[in-house]
Amino acid sequence: MMKRFSRDQMAAHVAHDIPEGAYVNLGIGLPTLVANHLPRDREILLHSENGLLGMGPAPAANAQDPDLINASKQPVTLLAGGAYFHHADSFAMMRGGHLDFCVLGAFQVSAKGDLANWHTGAAGAIPAVGGAMDLAVGAKNVYVMMEHQTKSGQSKITAQCTYPITAVECVNRIYTDLAVIDVTAHGLLVLAIVDGLAFHDLERLTGVALINATAAAAA
Amino acid sequence: MINKIVASAAEAVADIQHGATVMIGGFGTAGMPSELIDALIAQGARDLTIVNNNAGNAETGLAALLKLKRVRKIICSFPRQTDSYVFDALYHAGEIELELVPQGNLAERIRAAGAGIGAFFTPTGYGTQLAEGKETRLIDGRHYVLEYPIRADIALIKAHRGDRWGNLVYRKTARNFGPIMASAAKCTIAQVREVVALGELDPEVIVTPGIFVQRIVQTAGTATLSRPQAVA
Numbered sequence: 001m002m003k004r005f006s007r008d009q010m011a012a013h014v015a016h017d018i019p020e021g022a023y024v025n026l027g028i029g030l031p032t033l034v035a036n037h038l039p040r041d042r043e044i045l046l047h048s049e050n051g052l053l054g055m056g057p058a059p060a061a062n063a064q065d066p067d068l069i070n071a072s073k074q075p076v077t078l079l080a081g082g083a084y085f086h087h088a089d090s091f092a093m094m095r096g097g098h099l100d101f102c103v104l105g106a107f108q109v110s111a112k113g114d115l116a117n118w119h120t121g122a123a124g125a126i127p128a129v130g131g132a133m134d135l136a137v138g139a140k141n142v143y144v145m146m147e148h149q150t151k152s153g154q155s156k157i158t159a160q161c162t163y164p165i166t167a168v169e170c171v172n173r174i175y176t177d178l179a180v181i182d183v184t185a186h187g188l189l190v191l192a193i194v195d196g197l198a199f200h201d202l203e204r205l206t207g208v209a210l211i212n213a214t215a216a217a218a219a
Numbered sequence: 220m221i222n223k224i225v226a227s228a229a230e231a232v233a234d235i236q237h238g239a240t241v242m243i244g245g246f247g248t249a250g251m252p253s254e255l256i257d258a259l260i261a262q263g264a265r266d267l268t269i270v271n272n273n274a275g276n277a278e279t280g281l282a283a284l285l286k287l288k289r290v291r292k293i294i295c296s297f298p299r300q301t302d303s304y305v306f307d308a309l310y311h312a313g314e315i316e317l318e319l320v321p322q323g324n325l326a327e328r329i330r331a332a333g334a335g336i337g338a339f340f341t342p343t344g345y346g347t348q349l350a351e352g353k354e355t356r357l358i359d360g361r362h363y364v365l366e367y368p369i370r371a372d373i374a375l376i377k378a379h380r381g382d383r384w385g386n387l388v389y390r391k392t393a394r395n396f397g398p399i400m401a402s403a404a405k406c407t408i409a410q411v412r413e414v415v416a417l418g419e420l421d422p423e424v425i426v427t428p429g430i431f432v433q434r435i436v437q438t439a440g441t442a443t444l445s446r447p448q449a450v451a
């Protein structure tokens with residue numbers, strides 16, 4: 001059985017790479033786990049597109065406020081120093097390049113960094129996009145967290161996206177359960193691989209050309 | 220004397236016409252003007268175009284309006300939710316038109332309408348299905364899509380406190396679409412938890428100046444939490 005990074009390990013990898021002072025939007029699903037792993041000695045401000053900056057953790061059950069929710073419509077809190085604003089201001093933060101990082105889930109990422117995460121395109125599926133396209137074009141760094149393969153074993157990193165795309169050439173880094181990979185003009189740079197998996201096996205599973213940039217390769 | 224306060228939600232929505240375009244504030248239940256929506260349901264206007272971030276939850280509020288087949292078209296960013304089954308059934312039956320708009324484009328198109336902007340170029344959606352057939356332009360090395368304003372006949376919004384001139388303040392994340400929708404409609408109707416005397420709202424913190432608001436109605440409404448959504 002191949003070793004894989006757990007969801008919490010993936011979240012910890014992302015959290016480790018977010019520096020002091022960053023403004024960050026965590027997408028729905030897997031990326032929400034990143035909040036639990038942000039180092040406590042760094043001041044990192046979380047943005048939620050429904051109009052708050054400086055989002056804090058979930059409140060106690062008896063302290064929930066229906067007027068204070070996140071983009072997943074879950075009750076949250078506001079840190080001291082946090083702020084509320086309307087939707088046009090919130091998306092100005094997103095589209096205007098003010099957010100340092102967004103972390104998004106994905107169905108697929110292409111070798112060029114095209115992102116597909118909003119619609120399966122299946123017949124009869126009701127499309128819903130929310131703020132995904134705005135985040136993908138607007139954040140300074142777009143990080144994706146996803147399983148490396150589909151349940152049927154197909155790579156989610158592909159030469160081209162077969163699902164409808166969310167944005168063109170927008171992804172900077174991919175965190176999967178097998179590896180951490182940078183998307184660059186020169187190709188896909190593998191920064192880390194799960195223990196026990198050889199680079200050439202990762203490349204075979206991925207199905208597109210990878211460049212070995214791990215510490216082991218440099219040694 | 221300017222007095223925008225009306226006695227009831229029913230009176231506030233009485234003249235909404237068949238075929239009107241109606242913006243409805245709220246993100247989930249936060250900021251949703253439930254009493255005004257209920258009044259619109261009772262009022263009977265049909266063939267409506269609705270602008271909202273979502274397409275209704277369970278069978279109350281907007282979903283109840285949809286269920287009565289009073290809505291011809293909905294313009295929104297995120298219709299599919301765990302409890303959007305009323306919309307889902309209408310959509311699959313071909314009984315409602317959907318214009319799906321990325322949330323930031325939705326907000327900016329509403330803002331543009333309120334600000335008198337004719338159209339604008341946005342990076343959001345470039346190269347995707349949602350920009351098919353739309354004019355694009357390369358500006359300073361970046362691709363943009365031309366998007367047009369969304370104007371409305373009516374906006375139904377919810378604020379926290381207001382006065383008889385129509386000045387509004389909001390509460391926490393219930394602000395969301397309220398301020399921009401207020402500016403984009405010919406007639407904005409705000410339900411507030413509390414009407415206060417002129418001068419009681421600190422002018423430094425008024426979010427929506429009264430020029431954007433035509434009617435105010437005090438309602439008892441308090442939001443409840445909706446089921447958290449599991450979405451991609």
